[in-house]
Amino acid sequence: MKTVTFRKEVQEQLDLIKTADIVVGIPSFNNARTIGHVVRAVQAGLAKYFPDRKSVLVNSDGGSTDKTLDVVKETSIEDYSSILLHHRVEPLFRIATPYSGLPGKGSAFRTIFEVAEALDAKACVVVDSDLRSITPEWIELLVKPVLEDGFDYVAPLYHRHKYDGTITNSIVYPLTRALYGKRVRQPIGGDFGFSGKLAKFYLTKDVWQTDVARFGIDIWMTTTAIANQFRVTQSFLGAKIHDAKDPSADLSSMLYQVVGATFELMETYADVWKPVRGSEPVPAFGFEYTVGLEQVNVNTGRMLNLFREGLKNLREIWTDVLGLGDFREVERIGLLGAKEFRFPLGLWTRVIYDYAIAFHEKKLPAEHLIKSLTPLYLGKTASFILEVEQMGQQEAEAEIEKLCLEFEKNKEYLITCWK
Amino acid sequence: MTDFLNLILEPLQELFLRFKAFLPNLLAMLVIVIAGILLARLLRAVFVRFLKAINFDSWSDRMGMTTLLRKGDLWAKPALALGAIVFWALVIVVLMTGLSALKISAIDQLVAQFFMYLPRVFSAVLILIVGYVLAGFISRAMLIAAVNSGFHYAKLLAEAIRLLLTVLILAMVLEQLQVAPGIVLAAFSIIFGGIVAALAISFGVGGIEAAKRMIERETVEKRANGAKDDIEHI
Numbered sequence: 001m002k003t004v005t006f007r008k009e010v011q012e013q014l015d016l017i018k019t020a021d022i023v024v025g026i027p028s029f030n031n032a033r034t035i036g037h038v039v040r041a042v043q044a045g046l047a048k049y050f051p052d053r054k055s056v057l058v059n060s061d062g063g064s065t066d067k068t069l070d071v072v073k074e075t076s077i078e079d080y081s082s083i084l085l086h087h088r089v090e091p092l093f094r095i096a097t098p099y100s101g102l103p104g105k106g107s108a109f110r111t112i113f114e115v116a117e118a119l120d121a122k123a124c125v126v127v128d129s130d131l132r133s134i135t136p137e138w139i140e141l142l143v144k145p146v147l148e149d150g151f152d153y154v155a156p157l158y159h160r161h162k163y164d165g166t167i168t169n170s171i172v173y174p175l176t177r178a179l180y181g182k183r184v185r186q187p188i189g190g191d192f193g194f195s196g197k198l199a200k201f202y203l204t205k206d207v208w209q210t211d212v213a214r215f216g217i218d219i220w221m222t223t224t225a226i227a228n229q230f231r232v233t234q235s236f237l238g239a240k241i242h243d244a245k246d247p248s249a250d251l252s253s254m255l256y257q258v259v260g261a262t263f264e265l266m267e268t269y270a271d272v273w274k275p276v277r278g279s280e281p282v283p284a285f286g287f288e289y290t291v292g293l294e295q296v297n298v299n300t301g302r303m304l305n306l307f308r309e310g311l312k313n314l315r316e317i318w319t320d321v322l323g324l325g326d327f328r329e330v331e332r333i334g335l336l337g338a339k340e341f342r343f344p345l346g347l348w349t350r351v352i353y354d355y356a357i358a359f360h361e362k363k364l365p366a367e368h369l370i371k372s373l374t375p376l377y378l379g380k381t382a383s384f385i386l387e388v389e390q391m392g393q394q395e396a397e398a399e400i401e402k403l404c405l406e407f408e409k410n411k412e413y414l415i416t417c418w419k
Numbered sequence: 420m421t422d423f424l425n426l427i428l429e430p431l432q433e434l435f436l437r438f439k440a441f442l443p444n445l446l447a448m449l450v451i452v453i454a455g456i457l458l459a460r461l462l463r464a465v466f467v468r469f470l471k472a473i474n475f476d477s478w479s480d481r482m483g484m485t486t487l488l489r490k491g492d493l494w495a496k497p498a499l500a501l502g503a504i505v506f507w508a509l510v511i512v513v514l515m516t517g518l519s520a521l522k523i524s525a526i527d528q529l530v531a532q533f534f535m536y537l538p539r540v541f542s543a544v545l546i547l548i549v550g551y552v553l554a555g556f557i558s559r560a561m562l563i564a565a566v567n568s569g570f571h572y573a574k575l576l577a578e579a580i581r582l583l584l585t586v587l588i589l590a591m592v593l594e595q596l597q598v599a600p601g602i603v604l605a606a607f608s609i610i611f612g613g614i615v616a617a618l619a620i621s622f623g624v625g626g627i628e629a630a631k632r633m634i635e636r637e638t639v640e641k642r643a644n645g646a647k648d649d650i651e652h653i
């Protein structure tokens with residue numbers, strides 16, 4: 001497999017550092033405003049919990065024009081005593097470099113994996129550069145299970161607003177859980193810990209010209225770890241609050257990259273998921289506590305309008321993918337008013353399974369197929385918001401649990417139709 | 420008397436000799452035609468079986484080719500229809516080859532012209548197939564993108580794009596076949612320009628009210644939907 005060629009100055013740094021215990025990667029693109037806080041949190045976390053471990057901070061940048069790289073190089077904690085810490089025993093090395101390959105988070109991660117391999121790192125962590133809620137404890141929670149408990153992959157567990165993470169809650173989590181039988185609650189959380197062994201394993205896969213190089217990286221990392229029998233765990237990190245996503249990141253493209261990568265993995269690991277029935281919990285680290293979350297504004301009217309536009313214009317595609325029976329059912333809920341609009345769980349489960357089967361059978365070009373799911377997804381999201389509007393966080397979570405059980409219950413349908 | 424008989428017999432003898440010389444050519448033509456038709460039937464059967472094996476019928480359903488056949492009042496399955504097209508194309512080639520075996524200069528010329536025209540037919544068919552698939556792909560991509568951005572006339576837009584592309588492709592096919600190229604070019608310019616002019620006039624003059632309503636509807640809904648979502652989908 002072709003590897004990334006490092007820039008001369010990066011190679012020189014690597015030659016100088018030689019080996020490392022911990023590699024912390026931060027992918028970035030024009031995050032000068034927020035990355036300083038993330039770097040400080042990482043630095044404090046390493047100083048507090050791993051003072052005697054040789055650590056390297058890698059900023060893999062997508063060609064920022066707002067001096068993100070400079071912020072990473074210049075940010076440091078001047079006065080450790082102010083945060084009740086002593087200076088580190090081992091120095092913290094920093095590598096800030098632009099990545100090569102397709103523009104996207106996955107390509108940024110690839111460079112981080114390459115650095116981890118070059119330094120023969122024991123544990124690696126990746127955290128987003130726009131996080132506002134990251135604390136030094138995140139580093140401990142993502143690294144310790146790898147270094148001290150022998151886990152290979154640490155997925156995050158967050159408290160998020162009940163309306164947030166809807167692609168995760170309505171598609172990726174229930175589907176991944178039903179397929180592979182592991183209850184990893186945030187499979188595309190974005191902040192992960194993993195062993196050096198797993199980083200090396202990731203590099204053996206030739207996926208860097210696909211959607212994995214973009215938004216598909218998170219689900220790819222989680223699924224690859226689960227499907228290849230690596231030891232997986234979760235760590236409770238508290239709240240996830242970060243800067244608003246790039247407004248130009250269009251929903252249907254995001255959906256295409258994430259769901260496309262998930263469906264693609266279903267092809268790769270068909271022999272792994274077919275025999276799996278039900279699901280089991282994944283061990284979790286960290287002290288769970290309640291956190292205050294920011295208000296999230298929603299506009300269900302707009303979502304329902306888009307759902308109805310889809311119903312009016314995508315009739316042929318939906319009939320072809322869902323079959324006439326389920327299409328009629330979708331048509332029926334389309335007639336419901338805004339207040340009583342509900343997307344039945346069983347129907348939604350079949351919609352996702354039918355799309356997975358249509359992807360497998362190559363009924364349409366992948367991009368057209370998955371982008372045509374957008375109005376249905378918005379209908380489901382609007383239905384969920386209306387349903388949990390008056391509910392607390394835990395009751396909303398119970399609704400997601402019901403959906404997961406429905407996915408597990410209907411898995412037989414997927415297996416029967418998957419030829 | 421002998422001279423008179425010779426006068427009658429000589430042309431007959433000449434005719435007989437010519438027929439005798441022509442007979443092998445005729446037999447050769449018949450053999451070529453019969454064997455060719457049998458071979459064409461065999462190739463049709465093999466071709467149809469191959470198309471069925473690669474699920475050509477369901478692919479045609481998905482690409483909308485079956486619908487197109489139905490619209491043209493063709494009710495055979497796409498694989499059988501394509502098999503029939505291949506069969507008749509082979510029969511024409513066989514007939515032309517058979518006719519050339521007759522070694523008649525006028526027919527030879529015709530056959531030569533036919534074979535010189537064949538590459539044009541092939542490239543026209545290729546343009547038609549690729550163009551049809553491409554027009555479907557572009558119009559579907561446009562439809563999905565327009566629906567996802569909440570545009571009310573998504574289907575109308577997608578169908579208009581498909582129509583314009585189809586006109587363009589047909590003009591290219593006819594141009595390739597050298598069917599009255601001057602007329603085709605003029606007709607294409609008139610139709611294409613006409614569609615654009617008609618849209619401009621209908622929006623600018625005739626359909627000013629309808630256009631106003633459409634724009635107002637989009638604006639009102641955009642305003643109503645103005646409250647942005649803060650939801651993080653991932």
